[in-house]
Amino acid sequence: MKKQNLKIENNKQELKKIYPFMDVFCKRNNVPSDVFNEVTLSIDELVTNIISYAFGDNEQHYIDIDVEVEGNLLCVILKDEGREFNPLTYPEVDIKKSLDEMKIGGLGIHIVRNLMDEIVYKRENNFNVLIIKKSFSKNEN
Amino acid sequence: MLKFEVNKTEKYTTLILYGRIDGQTAPELDILFDRLTKEGGRIIAVDFSNVNYLSSAGIGVFVKVQKILKNISGEIILLSVSDNLYKIFSVSGLVNFFKIYRTEIEWKNVPAVENECGNLMTVENENIKISYVKLNDEVYGLSVLGTMTKIENSSYSESDVVTVLKDDLDYALGVAVMGDDYREYKMLFGESVVLDNNFFSYPAVKNPYVDYMLDSQSDDTANYKFLTGFGFKGNFSAECCFQAINEFVTLDELVTSVPCVSDSPVFGIALLAESAGLYTMNIKKVPVIDNKPLSGNIFDKDKFNEWFDYSIEYEFKNNVVACAGVIVRNPTKLKNKSLTAYAKNLNYHFHAAIFNAGLLCKKIGSYKNELHRIISNFNICKVQHLIGKSRLKNGLFGIVNLEEE
Numbered sequence: 001m002k003k004q005n006l007k008i009e010n011n012k013q014e015l016k017k018i019y020p021f022m023d024v025f026c027k028r029n030n031v032p033s034d035v036f037n038e039v040t041l042s043i044d045e046l047v048t049n050i051i052s053y054a055f056g057d058n059e060q061h062y063i064d065i066d067v068e069v070e071g072n073l074l075c076v077i078l079k080d081e082g083r084e085f086n087p088l089t090y091p092e093v094d095i096k097k098s099l100d101e102m103k104i105g106g107l108g109i110h111i112v113r114n115l116m117d118e119i120v121y122k123r124e125n126n127f128n129v130l131i132i133k134k135s136f137s138k139n140e141n
Numbered sequence: 142m143l144k145f146e147v148n149k150t151e152k153y154t155t156l157i158l159y160g161r162i163d164g165q166t167a168p169e170l171d172i173l174f175d176r177l178t179k180e181g182g183r184i185i186a187v188d189f190s191n192v193n194y195l196s197s198a199g200i201g202v203f204v205k206v207q208k209i210l211k212n213i214s215g216e217i218i219l220l221s222v223s224d225n226l227y228k229i230f231s232v233s234g235l236v237n238f239f240k241i242y243r244t245e246i247e248w249k250n251v252p253a254v255e256n257e258c259g260n261l262m263t264v265e266n267e268n269i270k271i272s273y274v275k276l277n278d279e280v281y282g283l284s285v286l287g288t289m290t291k292i293e294n295s296s297y298s299e300s301d302v303v304t305v306l307k308d309d310l311d312y313a314l315g316v317a318v319m320g321d322d323y324r325e326y327k328m329l330f331g332e333s334v335v336l337d338n339n340f341f342s343y344p345a346v347k348n349p350y351v352d353y354m355l356d357s358q359s360d361d362t363a364n365y366k367f368l369t370g371f372g373f374k375g376n377f378s379a380e381c382c383f384q385a386i387n388e389f390v391t392l393d394e395l396v397t398s399v400p401c402v403s404d405s406p407v408f409g410i411a412l413l414a415e416s417a418g419l420y421t422m423n424i425k426k427v428p429v430i431d432n433k434p435l436s437g438n439i440f441d442k443d444k445f446n447e448w449f450d451y452s453i454e455y456e457f458k459n460n461v462v463a464c465a466g467v468i469v470r471n472p473t474k475l476k477n478k479s480l481t482a483y484a485k486n487l488n489y490h491f492h493a494a495i496f497n498a499g500l501l502c503k504k505i506g507s508y509k510n511e512l513h514r515i516i517s518n519f520n521i522c523k524v525q526h527l528i529g530k531s532r533l534k535n536g537l538f539g540i541v542n543l544e545e546e
Contacts, residue, residue, distance in 0.1 A: 012164055044163065045196060048164055048196070111233060
């Protein structure tokens with residue numbers, strides 16, 4: 001099992017650190033590029049939500065991004081000390097609506113739900129813990 | 142920083158995006174689309190060959206702009222979308238609202254959309270391009286309402302008021318009001334315009350109890366009261382759309398180009414345009430005998446400021462303006478009458494209802510639909526006399542061939 005950690009501040013400027021971090025990790029561990037793209041996008045959407053909604057104050061906080069590969073499974077654990085916030089309670093976006101009725105709110109989590117194999121939310125010792133998993137076939141490389 | 146390239150052709154604006162469209166660059170993309178649509182872009186093809194990342198923040202911008210463009214017969218087309226990005230568009234439900242081509246070849250193989258209007262014609266000079274469709278050669282009467290001469294020394298009285306039945310004019314401009322009792326309405330005369338039977342008026346007095354008047358098809362027996370003005374009713378002999386070649390075309394230049402569209406010596410024009418800065422004026426005292434100056438003319442230098450509000454710099458830079466105008470090919474064609482009181486040699490007179498900022502559809506034949514969309518959905522700011530150096534970007538107009546009655 002290979003594991004790596006990125007710690008970022010609750011500031012949208014920090015989001016741009018995610019892509020190069022994942023790029024290096026996925027190349028090193030032979031994760032196919034489509035899985036790399038989808039997982040990186042999912043982290044971006046979830047961390048954007050955390051930065052926007054998890055902290056009610058203007059203080060500095062940290063968000064931990066742990067990424068690991070075991071066999072053909074890529075697993076990401078996001079951890080923050082914000083208030084209890086479960087993005088999975090977001091109502092499902094109805095994408096069958098007309099263009100005029102289409103709303104943008106909730107689209108990020110909708111994309112994550114559709115791209116990932118599994119999403120789990122836990123509240124642990126005053127931390128929000130979000131785990132996303134995506135499997136891939138190793139033969140593609 | 143968002144990296145991009147823009148290429149404009151006759152039919153499309155092509156926008157090539159580079160890199161990441163995420164929470165950081167999405168606001169820049171929003172501003173860029175706003176600029177491209179204000180510059181007249183309606184069909185915008187976005188090339189994704191060099192985009193490696195798209196998040197929901199970026200998707201939000203595409204959805205927002207697509208909503209705006211679909212209202213004005215435009216759209217965003219997505220080109221060279223990789224399988225990765227296609228999946229994001231697909232799970233977001235966007236594939237139903239956008240034409241998406243995975244390769245440029247796929248796009249190029251789509252037959253070009255033919256213009257629905259049969260005999261599309263074009264006139265173009267260094268300032269303006271006008272496309273138009275001729276509909277008929279019918280000629281209608283120009284109604285000259287009231288007398289213009291009494292405005293100069295503010296000597297109108299109740300007997301000078303011309304009552305026009307609502308049904309008798311589709312378009313008109315002048316100093317007018319609506320109401321039944323002269324004692325009640327006489328202090329509410331002001332710059333007015335009638336657009337497809339909708340009356341807009343800006344009372345001349347300061348702090349009137351209405352900021353402007355709007356009457357949209359409320360009562361068919363209603364009528365307008367004019368002190369002076371022009372009006373017309375009739376089918377459009379031509380429907381046109383225009384586009385400034387550079388950033389803008391002035392009203393003067395537009396007026397000079399319009400006679401290319403028709404042979405008539407006198408035209409009525411119903412115009413909808415996006416502004417790039419307007420010079421306007423409005424009378425601010427009612428020119429009735431009660432306000433008559435002791436001597437001289439209200440257009441005299443020493444009285445002008447007391448009688449008129451006028452622009453001293455360009456105002457209304459991205460507004461929708463709806464105008465009624467009269468153009469005379471040769472000024473002497475009007476029998477002993479000027480078209481405006483303040484500049485007697487001018488061969489045109491336009492009044493404008495100025496609405497808030499927005500975009501117009503540029504499809505020929507959609508003038509009336511667009512006018513009604515604007516009247517129902519936009520807020521009106523002012524009704525003004527439009528001055529020739531006013532700058533317009535693009536728009537639609539209909540021409541009615543006129544002759545003096």
